[in-house]
């Protein structure tokens with residue numbers, strides 16, 4: 001095949017962010033906003049990249065110089081994914097790659113992991129090197145670590161498997177949960193968070209006070225385990241309570257923000273079962289479990305506080321070939 005197109009979903013962290021970096025479990029759901037990646041074999045020895053969502057149009061890089069530090073930020077995940085794939089299989093070829101996203105990279109929906117997974121999957125199809133999910137995971141996760149230095153890989157797993165997943169760092173455990181679509185409301189604060197910075201901030205706090213922060217991680221881990229059970233039972237009321245408890249602990253980790261608190265309080269006021277930030281914190285999105293008949297009111301109260309409602313469906317399908 002000379003050209004293929006694939007798509008991979010974005011994600012939302014439901015429970016367990018940050019603690020997952022320290023070996024505790026988390027729960028993530030894939031959302032129906034997808035990243036699309038088209039890969040085409042080209043003559044010559046260059047990678048030509050079109051990623052208009054991140055202002056990269058017609059960027060050309062030599063294959064023997066992929067992932068150089070001087071490359072624009074928006075090209076790194078693609079270049080390093082190509083490099084890692086080619087090195088694994090001893091492939092040399094020119095390529096043209098185009099990426100296009102259904103969602104803004106500002107939301108924190110995991111555009112880096114979705115694009116990385118999309119590139120690895122598309123390359124495996126174009127060069128006819130069949131890879132199972134675990135092999136796609138390993139290549140993609142190593143790419144994320146090469147570019148970003150930190151991360152549990154939960155977002156990579158969501159992009160590959162889709163659905164709703166109970167996850168332990170580095171893919172030590174990837175358990176797809178048999179749950180239906182979740183009654184979630186998602187509010188964007190309008191503030192872009194930088195995940196590696198927040199992960200480092202929590203790491204510094206942990207270094208300063210291992211006892212206290214370690215206990216917070218343990219409690220987050222316990223909440224995540226409880227949430228897994230509640231999810232399997234479809235007990236959204238309980239899940240709301242667990243979200244509120246998780247949020248208290250995230251604030252103790254000092255990754256809350258006034259904008260997040262405003263929207264979370266608004267959601268509770270509007271009748272949500274419970275609400276919390278989702279992801280690294282400091283900005284990006286908050287999420288709330290809501291009774292069906294309160295969803296509209298919750299959305300309205302969030303908007304009144306300056307949040308932008310993002311319509312998502314949870315449990316979206318994992319990476320797949322497009323016709």
Ligand code: PMV
Pocket residue numbers: 013016017018019020021108109110150151152153154155195199278279280281
């Ligand atoms: O900012 P996001 O949505 O990519 O979430 C980061 C979640 C962390 O647990 C803080 C980091 C990680 O890789 O697990």
